[in-house]
Amino acid sequence: MTTATIPVEDLTLEQAQAELERLAAEIGRHDIAYHAKDAPLISDAEYDALKRRNLAIEARYPELIREDSPSRRVGAPPAEGFRKHRHAVPMLSLGNAFEDEDVRDFARSIRDFLKLDAETELCFVGEPKIDGLSASLRYENGRFVIGATRGDGTEGEDVTANLRTLKDVPERLEGPVPAVLEVRGEVYMSKADFLALNEARAAAGLPLFANPRNAAAGSLRQLDPKITAERPLRFFAYAWGEVSESIADTQWGFIERLQALGFHTNPLARRCTDEESLLALYREVGEKRASLDYDIDGVVYKVDRIDWQQRLGFRSRTPRWAIAHKFPAEQAMTTLKDIIVQVGRTGALTPVAILEPVNVGGVVVGRATLHNEDEIARKDVRIGDTVIVQRAGDVIPQIVGPVIEKRPEGATPYVFPTTCPECGSHAERAEGEVARRCMGGLTCPAQARERLKHFVSRDAFDIDGLGEKNVDFFWEKEMIRSPVDIFTLQERDQADPFRKIKNFDGWGDKKVKKLFDGIEARRYIGLDRFIFALGIPQIGQATARLLAQRYHSLDNWKSQMAAAQDRDSEAYAELLAINGIGKSMAEDMLRFFAEPHNLDILTKLEEQLQVEDFALTVSESPVTGKTVVFTGTLETMTRDEAKARAQSLGAKVSGSVSGKTDYLIAGADAGSKARKAQELGVTVLSEQEWLELIGG
Numbered sequence: 001m002t003t004a005t006i007p008v009e010d011l012t013l014e015q016a017q018a019e020l021e022r023l024a025a026e027i028g029r030h031d032i033a034y035h036a037k038d039a040p041l042i043s044d045a046e047y048d049a050l051k052r053r054n055l056a057i058e059a060r061y062p063e064l065i066r067e068d069s070p071s072r073r074v075g076a077p078p079a080e081g082f083r084k085h086r087h088a089v090p091m092l093s094l095g096n097a098f099e100d101e102d103v104r105d106f107a108r109s110i111r112d113f114l115k116l117d118a119e120t121e122l123c124f125v126g127e128p129k130i131d132g133l134s135a136s137l138r139y140e141n142g143r144f145v146i147g148a149t150r151g152d153g154t155e156g157e158d159v160t161a162n163l164r165t166l167k168d169v170p171e172r173l174e175g176p177v178p179a180v181l182e183v184r185g186e187v188y189m190s191k192a193d194f195l196a197l198n199e200a201r202a203a204a205g206l207p208l209f210a211n212p213r214n215a216a217a218g219s220l221r222q223l224d225p226k227i228t229a230e231r232p233l234r235f236f237a238y239a240w241g242e243v244s245e246s247i248a249d250t251q252w253g254f255i256e257r258l259q260a261l262g263f264h265t266n267p268l269a270r271r272c273t274d275e276e277s278l279l280a281l282y283r284e285v286g287e288k289r290a291s292l293d294y295d296i297d298g299v300v301y302k303v304d305r306i307d308w309q310q311r312l313g314f315r316s317r318t319p320r321w322a323i324a325h326k327f328p329a330e331q332a333m334t335t336l337k338d339i340i341v342q343v344g345r346t347g348a349l350t351p352v353a354i355l356e357p358v359n360v361g362g363v364v365v366g367r368a369t370l371h372n373e374d375e376i377a378r379k380d381v382r383i384g385d386t387v388i389v390q391r392a393g394d395v396i397p398q399i400v401g402p403v404i405e406k407r408p409e410g411a412t413p414y415v416f417p418t419t420c421p422e423c424g425s426h427a428e429r430a431e432g433e434v435a436r437r438c439m440g441g442l443t444c445p446a447q448a449r450e451r452l453k454h455f456v457s458r459d460a461f462d463i464d465g466l467g468e469k470n471v472d473f474f475w476e477k478e479m480i481r482s483p484v485d486i487f488t489l490q491e492r493d494q495a496d497p498f499r500k501i502k503n504f505d506g507w508g509d510k511k512v513k514k515l516f517d518g519i520e521a522r523r524y525i526g527l528d529r530f531i532f533a534l535g536i537p538q539i540g541q542a543t544a545r546l547l548a549q550r551y552h553s554l555d556n557w558k559s560q561m562a563a564a565q566d567r568d569s570e571a572y573a574e575l576l577a578i579n580g581i582g583k584s585m586a587e588d589m590l591r592f593f594a595e596p597h598n599l600d601i602l603t604k605l606e607e608q609l610q611v612e613d614f615a616l617t618v619s620e621s622p623v624t625g626k627t628v629v630f631t632g633t634l635e636t637m638t639r640d641e642a643k644a645r646a647q648s649l650g651a652k653v654s655g656s657v658s659g660k661t662d663y664l665i666a667g668a669d670a671g672s673k674a675r676k677a678q679e680l681g682v683t684v685l686s687e688q689e690w691l692e693l694i695g696g
Contacts, residue, residue, distance in 0.1 A: 278299075457533075
């Protein structure tokens with residue numbers, strides 16, 4: 001007698017354990033056959049009987065419930081919140097193309113980078129860009145163990161329990177697979193399911209979702225997986241993250257492998273032999289866009305050969321080997337009711353159009369950016385005008401221009417203010433700049449508040465429970481006025497019984513605990529995130545990472561910026577030598593360090609935080625931590641490829657030679673840099689010697 005024929009009440013502990021193992025494998029096999037392959041092996045009644053038997057055994061022996069139990073696919077007790085999950089391989093975004101010529105430029109840039117001649121075939125894979133929520137599925141020995149959202153690309157949210165409820169997510173993979181395989185793709189909701197969901201919510205008196213993407217994102221991020229299980233979410237697989245061994249030689253081969261493993265891939269994906277066939281695919285998909293049962297906002301192109309993808313590598317936030325060709329923005333017509341001016345964290349005055357709400361591509365738009373005063377003048381946009389609105393890249397609403405024939409009588413040109421609308425300070429426009437800036441500095445409440453919002457934003461400190469609305473709340477209550485106040489908030493809350501946060505409307509014990517836990521979790525932060533969080537003008541994420549990579553520790557960065565205040569110093573020369581740091585950017589950073597108030601904030605933050613030294617996530621190599629300079633013409637690779645390869649090995653690439661340079665790699669026709677290197681005693685390597693040093 002097999003365990004499958006023994007009644008549940010007669011199973012011994014050992015027999016129950018074996019039966020649960022059998023049921024997990026059996027039900028998983030039927031899930032793949034039914035949902036991934038559309039080829040059911042048994043009837044629905046037989047399938048339900050297997051699920052009921054599994055539940056009955058688990059009820060009798062709860063200590064035997066398996067991590068991969070079929071019961072886990074239909075929900076679990078609500079969690080208190082999502083844990084953070086750090087991606088072993090970053091989930092980066094894609095660069096965008098909007099015109100056909102952008103695509104041709106993309107192909108030309110790849111040929112130039114790889115030094116391919118015109119006769120060498122350059123193949124791509126093109127597939128629709130799904131407008132959903134990116135997710136990563138980690139499999140170990142073929143079993144699904146962790147699922148996470150993209151988050152900021154480096155760190156996402158652990159939504160494993162919710163992803164288990166998706167029928168398109170296999171619990172186990174059939175056939176030989178790497179010990180570690182991270183499958184990436186898009187969680188989405190079909191248009192038909194979206195409409196049905198909103199109809200049901202309307203009938204229940206619940207707020208409606210704005211579009212299928214919002215519905216998918218909101219459904220996946222439910223704290224109770226049972227709610228996610230009730231939502232009709234789907235998953236298209238298209239990429240990989242960490243893998244313990246090679247799974248394919250080409251992008252197209254990888255897609256075929258995904259299909260064999262039981263994943264859904266987009267049926268419109270195609271292998272293309274050149275950029276013109278990519279453009280033909282783009283037009284074909286564009287014509288089908290309205291009839292598809294899922295939202296797309298463009299077509300993604302990827303270099304087919306994976307070894308070429310590896311050579312091309314990445315820029316700071318995007319791969320060189322892939323690009324998203326976006327569809328033209330959808331447009332609508334509405335009335336411009338007013339123009340208001342907002343003050344950002346750097347003091348820039350930004351005009352915003354207040355519109356009669358209008359539906360643009362499935363999203364109701366009531367505001368749109370007008371960019372700056374020059375744009376208002378160039379477009380001659382006036383209050384009262386009928387204007388054309390579009391969502392640039394299908395995301396950011398902007399005004400294309402007015403409909404002149406519909407302009408009301410008496411509409412006058414808009415006069416841009418010369419004083420700050422928040423603090424009344426003079427608003428200057430520096431020569432060569434398009435933005436007018438408030439000169440009030442941190443005495444301007446708008447700048448101080450916006451800097452706080454930037455400080456806690458997702459790509460900076462990302463404090464759970466302290467979003468923009470709560471920053472506004474604590475600002476109005478005068479409880480947080482600087483970043484330091486965030487980290488003393490709990491201490492002050494405990495010390496003052498008359499100003500406890502839980503006494504305010506909407507702040508219960510649970511919400512307060514979540515806030516304080518979120519703050520505590522961010523007392524340890526990486527140097528690159530810390531630099532970005534400070535909100536120094538022109539210092540974005542990529543630049544913050546460059547600075548962290550160069551200076552390694554907060555103490556070293558601060559001391560070098562102090563030394564660089566002397567524009568004739570070696571520290572200043574080294575700052576300018578960092579690839580990607582220009583003079584204007586350097587001056588903004590040095591102005592930040594020249595302000596005593598900023599130095600005081602930094603000192604007080606150091607008392608509250610531990611800023612972790614920056615460590616490159618690369619394996620050790622002969623050039624890890626070394627400063628290298630390339631000069632002259634290289635024969636076996638382009639200069640860009642050489643720099644990218646050096647950085648991937650942990651080297652610091654500089655644009656000029658100094659006493660801190662470790663290696664100068666001199667190609668043909670090396671000039672003044674080679675002479676300076678010899679004068680300074682810097683090791684000069686030929687291109688061949690460099691390749692031998694790094695292993696080819």
